[in-house]
Amino acid sequence: MTETYEVIVIGGGAAGLSAALVLGRARRRTLVIDAGEPRNAPSAHMQGYLSRDGMAPAEFLAIGREEIARYGVDLVRDRAVDVTKDSDFTVALESGRSVRARRLVIATGLKDELPDVPGLAERFGRDALHCPYCHGWEVRDQAFGVLTTTPLSVHQALMVSQWSKDVTLFLHEVEESELSADDVRRLGVAGVKVVPGAVAEVLVEEDRLTGVRLADGSTHAREALFVAPRAVPQTDLLQRLGAELTETPFGAYPVVDPTGLTSVAGVWAAGNAMGFAEQVVNAAAGGYRAGATINGELLMSDLDAAL
Ligand SMILES: Cc1cc2nc3c(=O)[nH]c(=O)nc-3n(C[C@H](O)[C@H](O)[C@H](O)COP(=O)(O)OP(=O)(O)OC[C@H]3O[C@@H](n4cnc5c(N)ncnc54)[C@H](O)[C@@H]3O)c2cc1C
CATH class of the missing domain: 3.50.50.60 (FAD/NAD(P)-binding domain)
Incomplete structure (x- = not known):
């Protein structure tokens, strides 16, 4: 019925x-x-x-x-x-x-929907974060990475610089040439470091995010990784x-x-x-x-x- x-x-x-x-x-x-x-x-x-x-x-x-x-x-x-x-x-x-x-x-x-980067999904909501208003205070002053998913990720990198002065933007699948001149200027003024190259893996030790490994094999130590799903x-x-x-x-x-x-x-x-x-x-x-x-x-x- x-x-x-x-x-x-x-x-x-x-x-x-x-x-x-x-x-x-x-x-x-x-x-x-x-x-x-x-x-x-x-x-x-x-x-x-x-x-x-x-x-x-x-x-x-x-x-x-x-x-x-x-x-x-x-x-x-x-x-x-x-x-x-x-x-x-x-x-x-x-x-x-x-x-x-x-x-x-x-x-x-x-x-x-997260980008398909090994190790990322397991950390989501813990130390892989999407929203500084939800998590920024808890990770303040830590070493942040921002995983670029679209050119709008620049905005995310600028936003999170309110919570830490140590921010690295990993360009991942976005080319540096896709960033506007204004974006590049703002990133510079905010002190955000820009690293080109695809992120191949999120690194984890003892149940904590410790950084990322790029496709070229280089590793970058980070404590929190912001990402826009x-x-x-x-x-x-x-x-x-x-x-x-x-x-x-x-x-x-x-x-x-x-x-x-x-x-x-x-x-x-x-x-x-x-x-x-x-x-x-x-x-x-x-x-x-x-x-x-x-x-x-x-x-x-x-x-x-x-x-
Ligand atoms: C990792 C993470 C952390 C967050 N932390 C915060 C925070 O600290 N503070 C904050 O304010 N916001 C936070 N948010 C945002 C927050 O999750 C959303 O603002 C909130 O969940 C929106 O509420 P909602 O009721 O619209 O949707 P939801 O909370 O997602 O609820 C939707 C419900 O509908 C159900 N549903 C979907 N489709 C159907 C269907 N066809 N039939 C029956 N049921 C269905 C789902 O199963 C779910 O239970 C966070 C988001 C994420 C991803």
């Missing part, structure tokens, strides 16, 4: 749980479908969330799940694999179950619904209004499924905003229908 909810939230990270919390408290019959693979899972600590700074990401989400349960929100560990729209929405789950709802929140996050927004379900997306340098994201409403009536997006730059606190705020908007919108549409 297909169970029916007022709202289905797809994704149970900060964005989805926050939407579910406000919906549950607004007495909306709500289901969260969560595959249980939050983006920051590789990191032991979550930084920069006021009052939660340093908390383990898993603990943060476990508390969120407890909170939504208090208000009668259902949560299933499953994956939404398809969604269709008629008067309402039908969501098909990997388990074979299907569920229906009047409104949807897509909070499916994004996936980080390719962001792959999880927008498959939005695309199935025909939502309009807009290209950015960090992937294609849905076009939304300030509440997160997409171009598909009844479908909101929040968190990293909505935008690349959403940190945990922003994702939670976006989910909350979407949830509160949906509650008001359902109320008004039911009142209008009864007129």
Whole structure:
């Protein structure tokens, strides 16, 4: 039997749980479908969330799940694999179950695709880092490397120079000639050393990153390596619904209004499924905003229908 909810939230990270919390408290019959693979899972600590700074990401989400349960929100560990729209929405789950709802929140996050450098994936979120706001303080004043993935990595090298004055930019597969004159000038002023040549391996000793080896065999001692993974927004379900997306340098994201409403009536997006730059606190705020908007919108549409 297909169970029916007022709202289905797809994704149970900060964005989805926050939407579910406000919906549950607004007495909306709500289901969260969560595959249980939050983006920051590789990191032991979550930084920069006021009052939660340093908390383990898993603990943060476990508390969120407890909170939504208090208000009668259902949560299933499953994956939404398809969604269709008629008067309402039908969501098909990997388990074979299907569920229906009047409104949807897509909070499916994004996936980080790392360059294929041996040793890198194992260190990601520990001492191979993507975000100075998440990890910069913890590695301040250490010897940083920055692994270039696109010419935009220059920006990352300049940013991290706020946290350490010892920064080396490894050009990897980008040619020095691809850097603009402004980039080269800024790198010089910031004191960032530029090293051409492909990085062949991330070096690790006693469970710590110790440097990189280049394809020419030279090794460079470093304590932390910054890298910008390719962001792959999880927008498959939005695309199935025909939502309009807009290209950015960090992937294609849905076009939304300030509440997160997409171009598909009844479908909101929040968190990293909505935008690349959403940190945990922003994702939670976006989910909350979407949830509160949906509650008001359902109320008004039911009142209008009864007129
Ligand atoms: C290594 C690392 C460290 C980070 N550290 C920090 C930090 O210290 N501070 C900070 O503010 N930010 C940090 N971030 C960023 C942070 O991870 C994101 O801002 C945050 O996870 C966004 O929340 P979200 O709810 O949008 O997505 P997520 O937390 O990724 O949650 C999305 C959820 O949706 C589920 N899902 C996806 N598709 C489906 C589907 N089809 N059906 C059902 N469920 C689905 C996923 O399994 C996941 O559980 C870090 C990121 C990384 C990669």
